[in-house]
Amino acid sequence: MRPIQRFTMHRLLLQVVLVITVGSMAMTLLNAQTTAVPMSANPLQPTSFGFSCNFDRPDACQRAQWIKTESRPGTLRMHDTGTTWQRLTSGPGSYRWANLDLWLDAIAAHQPLAVLFTFNRVPCWNVRESRSECMGRGSPGSPDPPRDLTSNGSPSFNEFVDAVTKHCSPAHHCVKDYIKYFEMWNEPNTPRYWNGTPDQLYDMVKPAAAIVRANVPGVQISTPAPFMAVNPDWMDQWLALENKKGRISDIYGFHVYLGPGDKWLTQTNAPEKRYIENVVEMVNKKNNAGWTTTPWMNTETGFLGSGPYYCPTDKGATDAICSAFMARWLIAQYGLGAQSIDWYWFSSIGQEDGTYNHLMQWLIGSHFQRACSHEGSIVECPLVQANGNEALIVWDFNVECRGNTCGTPTSYNAKPQFRTATDLYGSSSTIPSNHTVRIGASPTLLTMQ
Numbered sequence: 001m002r003p004i005q006r007f008t009m010h011r012l013l014l015q016v017v018l019v020i021t022v023g024s025m026a027m028t029l030l031n032a033q034t035t036a037v038p039m040s041a042n043p044l045q046p047t048s049f050g051f052s053c054n055f056d057r058p059d060a061c062q063r064a065q066w067i068k069t070e071s072r073p074g075t076l077r078m079h080d081t082g083t084t085w086q087r088l089t090s091g092p093g094s095y096r097w098a099n100l101d102l103w104l105d106a107i108a109a110h111q112p113l114a115v116l117f118t119f120n121r122v123p124c125w126n127v128r129e130s131r132s133e134c135m136g137r138g139s140p141g142s143p144d145p146p147r148d149l150t151s152n153g154s155p156s157f158n159e160f161v162d163a164v165t166k167h168c169s170p171a172h173h174c175v176k177d178y179i180k181y182f183e184m185w186n187e188p189n190t191p192r193y194w195n196g197t198p199d200q201l202y203d204m205v206k207p208a209a210a211i212v213r214a215n216v217p218g219v220q221i222s223t224p225a226p227f228m229a230v231n232p233d234w235m236d237q238w239l240a241l242e243n244k245k246g247r248i249s250d251i252y253g254f255h256v257y258l259g260p261g262d263k264w265l266t267q268t269n270a271p272e273k274r275y276i277e278n279v280v281e282m283v284n285k286k287n288n289a290g291w292t293t294t295p296w297m298n299t300e301t302g303f304l305g306s307g308p309y310y311c312p313t314d315k316g317a318t319d320a321i322c323s324a325f326m327a328r329w330l331i332a333q334y335g336l337g338a339q340s341i342d343w344y345w346f347s348s349i350g351q352e353d354g355t356y357n358h359l360m361q362w363l364i365g366s367h368f369q370r371a372c373s374h375e376g377s378i379v380e381c382p383l384v385q386a387n388g389n390e391a392l393i394v395w396d397f398n399v400e401c402r403g404n405t406c407g408t409p410t411s412y413n414a415k416p417q418f419r420t421a422t423d424l425y426g427s428s429s430t431i432p433s434n435h436t437v438r439i440g441a442s443p444t445l446l447t448m449q
Helices: 001-031 099-111 131-135 155-165 198-215 234-245 271-288 318-337 346-363
Strands: 049-052 073-076 087-092 114-118 179-184 220-222 252-255 297-299 338-342 373-375 378-384 390-396 410-413 420-421 428-430 435-438 444-447
Touching: 001 220, 049 346, 073 338, 114 338, 114 378, 155 198, 179 271, 179 318, 198 220, 271 318, 318 346, 318 378, 318 390, 338 346, 390 410, 390 435, 435 444
Parallel strands: 049 073, 049 338, 073 114, 114 179, 179 220, 252 297, 297 338
Antiparallel strands: 373 378, 378 390, 390 444, 410 435, 420 428, 420 444
């Protein structure tokens, strides 16, 4: 009897060990699936820098191929990843999850990361226009409201949102664990993406947003993001709807590009002018509606809003100008409090990748003390670095870039506490005893060390 008892005890111990081991593996898997990170503007984090793709271009993350750039933004915006309502469904309740599964697995392999899912395009099977009209816009899907939309919402959209937010890939990577930000519609103020009224979109989005909140723990919901170059008053109507009928959004989002259309801006102060006329205006709309504490994001930006999305050297730009303009454009927005700025079709960033990477190194862990300001053409952006030291980013927007270089003819008197000047090419120099620094069109970082 004793040997049997020893064997029984041994088997029991093995079972206990197996249970503990399996439980530990389950907990490890659970922890691995909850590594999505929150965005932050204070201090700035890798998630403050976002990228998006272009699904129909082989060089732009097609089939979830990750960006190969030196810089590694910490937020992925999933617009144009082949995960629209149109692409993921073939009919009512019929789903094609392959694209989403590819992305969920890729996202899981590139943690930590913040992910923003964007709803847009109604499936052709769910609208009144003909299929040929629906499929004839370049990207499949319709801007028309779904045929079942009423003042109480769209049952078909609710069903899709519920299915998406509950979905897991075959590798057990789930939307609820990896995607914590949802943009409720892409550019609804343009006929390309929404032909309905703001009221109709609100009626469709409100019950769907409640479904997202129920299915995704810790979710943050962004307003539909209008394209500032078209009917900027659309956002005023949306804010009024949320204030009147009930808040839906945790975050305020919009799209503003450095250039509004397909023409390059030649003025030396182009980034600052666009920033004041568009970004500041959009943030003012939010604040004037009583949303002063609501964080904001520019969830789609780039060089030209209508393309090309790379540095438009065929339209008079140079890589030196693009690098200087891009850096100034982003710095000004972060100085105003942007939580995240997403660069569209990031793989097209080209030679500006190095500048973007150095800018990330400058800003991650830092926070701006206040918005950038200017005296004449000299712009100053004060910040506090991760080590607690004061720093200053400064440039002169009247300096022209010629060829592949931006001149530095302006003498700037730095405050005595600053000892080092660093440019966006990674080159640093000691500030002389007379505190004079040569600055130009490209930003310079002044630090205490």
